[in-house]
C-alpha cells in the first residue's frame with residue numbers, strides 16, 4: 001500500500017552507499033578532531049602565563065615559542081630576571097633555580113608558556129652519567145619544570161638525595177641521570193634542555209629532548 005503524505009514527510013530520504021560512507025567518515029574525523037582539540041587545549045590550561053609575565057610581554061607571540069638554539073637562560077623572577085645566567089653564579093649542589101629562555105640579542109624573555117620553564121642546577125661534573133653530561137654545561141643541567149605525571153610544577157628539591165621533587169604526588173627525579181624517575185607515579189623522566197657554555201654564560205644548544213608536560217591517558 002502507498003505511504004500516506006504525512007508518513008512520507010516523516011521518513012528520512014534514503015542515502016546512497018557512498019553518501020553513508022562519507023557521513024561515517026565525517027563522524028570519525030569529527031571525533032578525532034575533538035580528541036585532538038582536547039589533547040591540545042588541556043596542556044595549554046597548564047601553560048597559562050603567570051599574570052606578571054603576561055603583563056610584561058603582552059602581545060608578543062615569541063614569548064611562548066619554545067627555547068631556541070642560542071638562547072640564554074634567565075631567572076623567571078627576582079632581581080636577576082633579564083640577566084643572562086652565568087655558570088659561576090650557580091653554586092654546586094644548591095637548590096635549582098626556576099628559569100626561562102631569553103633571546104640574548106633582543107632581551108625578549110620566553111615566559112609566555114609555562115612549558116618553557118626549566119629547573120636549572122649545577123652538579124659536580126663527575127656526578128653526571130654519560131648521557132646527562134652530553135646535555136650539560138660544566139655540570140649545569142636544565143630540566144622541564146612541568147611534571148610528567150599530571151603537569152604540576154616540579155618545585156621542590158631534596159638536598160640530601162639531590163633529587164628534584166614534585167609535591168603533588170611525590171614523584172622524584174634524579175638530575176644526574178637525565179631526570180630518571182626514582183620514586184612516585186610519574187610515567188617518564190623530565191624533558192632535558194641541552195646546554196653549552198658561551199663566554200661564561202649558559203646557552204641553549206637545542207630544543208628540549210623528551211616530551212614536555214604530560215600525556216592524556
Ligand code: FES
Pocket residue numbers: 147148149150151152166167168169170171184185186
Ligand atoms: S603531578 Fe607530579 S607527581 Fe603527580
